[in-house]
Amino acid sequence: MPPRSSSGPRRPPSLRDVAEIAGVSIKTVSNVVNDYPHVRDSTREKVREAILHVGYRPQVAARQLRTGASGIVTLAVPSLAFTYFSDLSQHFIDEAQRRGQTVVLHSTSAGPEAERTVLEGFQRVFGDGVIFNPLFLEEEQYARMQRTTQPTVFIGEHLRETLPEGSDYVRIDNRAASFDATSHLLATGRRRPAFIGALRSAQGQQPHSSGILRRDGFLAALHEHGLRADDRTVQSVDDWHRPDGFAGANALLDRFPEVDGIVCGNDDLAIGVLAALRRRDRRVPEDVAVIGYDDTPDAPFASPPLSTIAPDKAAIARTALDLLSERIQGYDGPPRVQEVPYRVVVRESTGAASLASATATATATATATATEEG
DSSP states (O other): OOOBOTTSSBOOOOHHHHHHHHTSOHHHHHHHHTTOSSOOHHHHHHHHHHHHHHTOOOOHHHHHHHHSOOSEEEEEESOTTSHHHHHHHHHHHHHHHHTTOEEEEEEOTTOHHHHHHHHTTOSSOOSSEEEEOOOSSOHHHHHHOSEEEEEEEEESSOOOSOOOEEEEEEEOOHHHHHHHHHHHHHHTTOOSEEEEEEEOSSGGGSTTSHHHHHHHHHHHHHHHTTOOOOTTSEEEESSSSHHHHHHHHHHHHHHOTTOOEEEESSHHHHHHHHHHHHHTTOOTTTTOEEEOSSOOTTGGGSSSOOBEEEEOHHHHHHHHHHHHHHHHTTOOOSOOEEEOOEEEEOOGGGTHHHHHHHHHHHHHHHHHHHHHHO
């Protein structure tokens, strides 16, 4: 049981309490708590049993004073209401746990002021560093900064490559990924495609915003395949949630009823688009093919299963935590920019099933023909 002080109230167990029960020195307990080598297995086991018995937990503040690091990192994302960010956050938590670190989640959904607070290092420094996905602040805010207030790794798209000292940047080539998504859709025979995902807000018009980069990749693919874009080709939305995809698809179909393929800014938009197409009795993929972006956990279970771009979210987490750890441990070199891969995941919403069936039929026919000729 946790010990009591002389005045009666329960106090937290200490290293001394563990040492007394295990019959070892306080220094030995500290070595076990901090996972130092050169402790005999039998002694380590005895100390761990004592820790469990008294319920001892190391205090973060004490560890930070002793080692200069708390083992805590902050992950600041725009909003956990976006499926992508909740999924990405879990990847960070899983990777950090493997390293013996703790991730504190911070949402900047309140807008620019919340992001400015992160950028300025919060009112009190908490943890060793921050991984930050900005969304609302203008790019010039970062360009004007000479140095971050704490070790920082930026993720996302809303940055130029000119970074403040003390920071690094992990990103995906959104333009190239959207180009590949569109090229896949066009390879299925679509010739009247559209893009849903241009944001109407000022934030959405920033040159390095996700919507702009993915729209530009879509338009570049049209040009590469000899197709012309017009006023009907790009559909704006208020946000990137499912209701926005539903509303955007209805607006698009009202003015462009002959559309036969839709590239979406993210999977949440795409799932809303699928719902709108069902409401209008437009078959997917027979009448309209749909492809999303993010490969969220819901994508394989959409109706029909959604083709999408799959960013390597595990690689984002690993790379960002690697860079941040190096900063925390003393690296003070120039900012580094690292790009992680993505892939096109083909499912039924762009005709994956029919394409596979056609391939199987062609293979069977070729085999039968060869047999007959033989």
